[in-house]
Each structure stands twice: as structure tokens, then as C-alpha cells.
Amino acid sequence: MARVFNFSAGPATLPESVLAQVRDDMLDWQGSGMSVMEMSHRGPEFVSIAEQATQDLRTLLAVPDNYRILFLQGGATAQFAGVPLNLPGDRADYIVTGNWGKKAHKEAGKYLDARVAATGDDGFTSIPAQSDWDLDAASRYVHITPNETIQGVEFPNDPDLGSDVPLVADMSSNFLSRPVDVSRYGVIYAGAQKNAGPAGICMVIVRDDLLGHAAPATPMVLDWQAQLEADSMLNTPSCFAWYVCGLVFRWLLDNGGLETMAATNARKASRLYDFIDQSDFYRNPVDPAARSRMNVPFLLADDGLDKTFLSEAGEAGLSSLKGHRSVGGMRASIYNAMPEAGVEALIDFMRDFEQRNG
Incomplete structure (x- = not known):
């Protein structure tokens, strides 16, 4: 077998050692006599996988104690609706710097007044300076896409709003690529299929004070508080993707x-x-x-x-x-x-x- 160098934007290449571990575990995970794909998400085997993955992600990102970590389905795109539903208000500010920011802004517009507070040039080849952002102090939150997969633009650092308005970030395509000051954000969400694992799961990191405010019409699977109370298992989770993410987190920890x-x-x-x-x-x-x-x-x-x-x-x-x-x-x-x-x-x-x- 000859593996190629896979430059796909996602689903993307995974560490070979992780793939080898998946192969070795495929028929029998750690003597359980079954694959992770077969085991109950309520059983002790998978609960241990989920708990370890959550702890390792908290360690990797130095997630403060007043933040919760969720592993949800629907990819980051589901959170385009999940964010305004869980942070309801009259308006929110969106910094649009590429295709994914445009999509997040459009979806949010179904639930509140989603303002474009700043945007890149016509071709999305730059990031507008924070001093040029037209932020509304009454906005419920400010949303950014720190890395735009299609245009290839990335925020050079973590913005600091200097206010009580929560900063929300879709970090899908640069998640876990560098240290992040999580405390600058109210919410971070990221689809796994770039840097964290296979497609099918999304990680949401949310500050405690932003939980429990979901709009009444929020679907239960998008309600962060409901998912937290169910340990991200309100319904059957993406078990296999969660397990592979855990292996990737361990690989990152083991490699510095x-x-x-x-x-x-x-x-x-x-x-x-x-x-x-x-x-x-x-x-x-x-x-x-x-x-x-x-x-x-x-x-x-x-x-x-x-x-x-x-x-x-x-x-x-x-x-x-x-x-x-x-x-x-x-x-x-x-x-x-x-x-x-x-x-x-x-x-x-x-x-x-x-x-x-x-």
C-alpha cells in the first residue's frame, strides 16, 4: 500500500499512527470483544472513551474551569443556527471574511438581525482591522470565522473585544493548530474533519454564563444546556467520530x-x-x-x-x-x-x- 500526500480541505488527512490504532481496535477495542462502532454509548466502555477525550481536549486548549465542552452532531454548520438559538436577542454582529462567514451570517439572519459589522474585500483576501469593525454595543454577540478554508485567510491572533459582548468563533479549519486564549471567547465551535478527526461531529466550548438561555423553539439537539445535562448524549452521538477525535487529542499531547x-x-x-x-x-x-x-x-x-x-x-x-x-x-x-x-x-x-x- 502506498499512501498519498492528501492536501484535501476536509475530510482531511489524519495521523498515520491514529489510523493504525483505529485498525488495531476495529474488531476488538481493548479486549471488549467489540468495535467502538458496535458498543452502546451508555456502556462503561464508551463512557470512558468520551470522558478521556473531553479531558484531553480540555488539557490541550487549557480550557478554563468555567467552560463546558460538548460533542455534537451536525458539524459546524448546525451551529450556524445553534448560536443564535442559544444566544437569542434582537441583533448580533458578524465579521464576514469568506464563504463560511457568509453562510453563518445568512443562517443567523433567520433568527435575529444579523449585522455585517465588517467584511473583507470583494475577493476576501484580507482581514479587516479590528479598529474598523462597526460593532453595536447592544448586540447579543460578535461572530468571527478565524480561518476561512476556501479563501485561505486567517486572523493573526485572538481578538480582544474589551467588552462584555461574547465573542463567538467558528474555528473549524484552524482548531488545535495553535494555542488559543479560550477566555477571550464566549463560544468556540469546530467541525472535526480538518484537524481533529473524521467528519460527523462538532465540538462546542461554551462559557457557563451563556448556557441555559436557549429560545423556546430551539430543537433539543441544538440546546447546549440540554446536551450538557445529557453529557452530549441526548440522542445517540457520533460514537466512532468521537473515539477517533480522542485518539487525535492523545496524539497531539504525545507530540508536544x-x-x-x-x-x-x-x-x-x-x-x-x-x-x-x-x-x-x-x-x-x-x-x-x-x-x-x-x-x-x-x-x-x-x-x-x-x-x-x-x-x-x-x-x-x-x-x-x-x-x-x-x-x-x-x-x-x-x-x-x-x-x-x-x-x-x-x-x-x-x-x-x-x-x-x-
């Missing part, structure tokens, strides 16, 4: 935690951006101050070569490099589990392709 991961991710991104910047054949359209460390879009000088590039890259074992249809070109997603060797292999291919076609 988020400080080490942040340094590795910075090296990978810097290496790829530096190569692109010194080339006349490739171009990254994003403001250097807002470049994502996770998702690197790039364009060829001659887009007529795009299909050839993708075909030859695939033959070279470099998979899923096609850019999103709304942006075009290429996109290399270099999440935590993408080894540095994968980035080097991509650069080597890009250099060779340029020499042959430039």
Missing part, C-alpha cells in the same frame, strides 16, 4: 501539544509561501498579513495548465490540490497531520513543473 504543533505549522506554511513568492509562475492572492497557515490557495500564471498540473500532481502522489470552484486554481491544505515531508514533496513537484512549463 499545541505549542509544538504551532511551530511545525508555521514552518510548513512559511516554506510553501516563500517558494510561491519567489516564483513568477505561481501566485498567492492573499494579503501576507492575513495568510492562513492551514489552507494555501495558489494560482498558475497560465490557468490553461491547471488540468495538467492536477493530473501530474496526482501521478506524483499529491492528492486533492484542486482549488474551490469559487476561487479556482489550486489549494494545499496543510493541517496538523500533513508532515513536513509532504510540503517538501509538493514544493519539489511545483519547482519541476515550473521548469518544464514556465
Whole structure:
């Protein structure tokens, strides 16, 4: 078996050691005589898996004691509605910096007055300075998308609102890629399929004072307080995805935690951006101050070569490099589990392709 370097934006590559553990556990998890996919979510075996995963995530992110962690279904997209339903009010401010921020804003507009308090340029290639945000002091919360998977823009740091208005963040595509000051946020939510595990589960980290306020019409599976009281098992959870997430959390802890991961991710991104910047054949359209460390879009000088590039890259074992249809070109997603060797292999291919076609 020859594994490719998988640059998919999600579902994304997972650590090989985690996949090997999943393989070894598949028929018999730790002598239980059954797979995690078969065991009851109420049984002691799975309860121990869930509890360990929750504790390891709390450790990784240094989650303060006054925050709860939920593992919910529906991905991050379900929380586009879950946020305004659990934090009901007359209005909320949205900082829209890409496609996922647009989707979150549109969905929230069904439940309250969702204001666009700031947005990027027409192509979403930059992050508006916080000093330019038109925030309403009466808003229920401020929502941001710290990393936009499609456009490849990322907030350079954790914003500090300096007010009592909760900051809410959809961290799906840079979750666990670096340390985060959780105390600056009222709510953090993230789909697992970028950095944390397989698709099908979403982690919600919510401050205690923001629980218990859900609108009466909130579906019970989206009610954070109800899910907390049921240990995220109000209905049968995504057991297998939760288990794999737990293995990824352990892998991160065993490999130096988020400080080490942040340094590795910075090296990978810097290496790829530096190569692109010194080339006349490739171009990254994003403001250097807002470049994502996770998702690197790039364009060829001659887009007529795009299909050839993708075909030859695939033959070279470099998979899923096609850019999103709304942006075009290429996109290399270099999440935590993408080894540095994968980035080097991509650069080597890009250099060779340029020499042959430039």
C-alpha cells in the first residue's frame, strides 16, 4: 500500500499512527470483544472513551474551569443556527471574511438581525482591522470565522473585544493548530474533519454564563444546556467520530501539544509561501498579513495548465490540490497531520513543473 500526500480541505488527512490504532481496535477495542462502532454509548466502555477525550481536549486548549465542552452532531454548520438559538436577542454582529462567514451570517439572519459589522474585500483576501469593525454595543454577540478554508485567510491572533459582548468563533479549519486564549471567547465551535478527526461531529466550548438561555423553539439537539445535562448524549452521538477525535487529542499531547504543533505549522506554511513568492509562475492572492497557515490557495500564471498540473500532481502522489470552484486554481491544505515531508514533496513537484512549463 502506498499512501498519498492528501492536501484535501476536509475530510482531511489524519495521523498515520491514529489510523493504525483505529485498525488495531476495529474488531476488538481493548479486549471488549467489540468495535467502538458496535458498543452502546451508555456502556462503561464508551463512557470512558468520551470522558478521556473531553479531558484531553480540555488539557490541550487549557480550557478554563468555567467552560463546558460538548460533542455534537451536525458539524459546524448546525451551529450556524445553534448560536443564535442559544444566544437569542434582537441583533448580533458578524465579521464576514469568506464563504463560511457568509453562510453563518445568512443562517443567523433567520433568527435575529444579523449585522455585517465588517467584511473583507470583494475577493476576501484580507482581514479587516479590528479598529474598523462597526460593532453595536447592544448586540447579543460578535461572530468571527478565524480561518476561512476556501479563501485561505486567517486572523493573526485572538481578538480582544474589551467588552462584555461574547465573542463567538467558528474555528473549524484552524482548531488545535495553535494555542488559543479560550477566555477571550464566549463560544468556540469546530467541525472535526480538518484537524481533529473524521467528519460527523462538532465540538462546542461554551462559557457557563451563556448556557441555559436557549429560545423556546430551539430543537433539543441544538440546546447546549440540554446536551450538557445529557453529557452530549441526548440522542445517540457520533460514537466512532468521537473515539477517533480522542485518539487525535492523545496524539497531539504525545507530540508536544499545541505549542509544538504551532511551530511545525508555521514552518510548513512559511516554506510553501516563500517558494510561491519567489516564483513568477505561481501566485498567492492573499494579503501576507492575513495568510492562513492551514489552507494555501495558489494560482498558475497560465490557468490553461491547471488540468495538467492536477493530473501530474496526482501521478506524483499529491492528492486533492484542486482549488474551490469559487476561487479556482489550486489549494494545499496543510493541517496538523500533513508532515513536513509532504510540503517538501509538493514544493519539489511545483519547482519541476515550473521548469518544464514556465
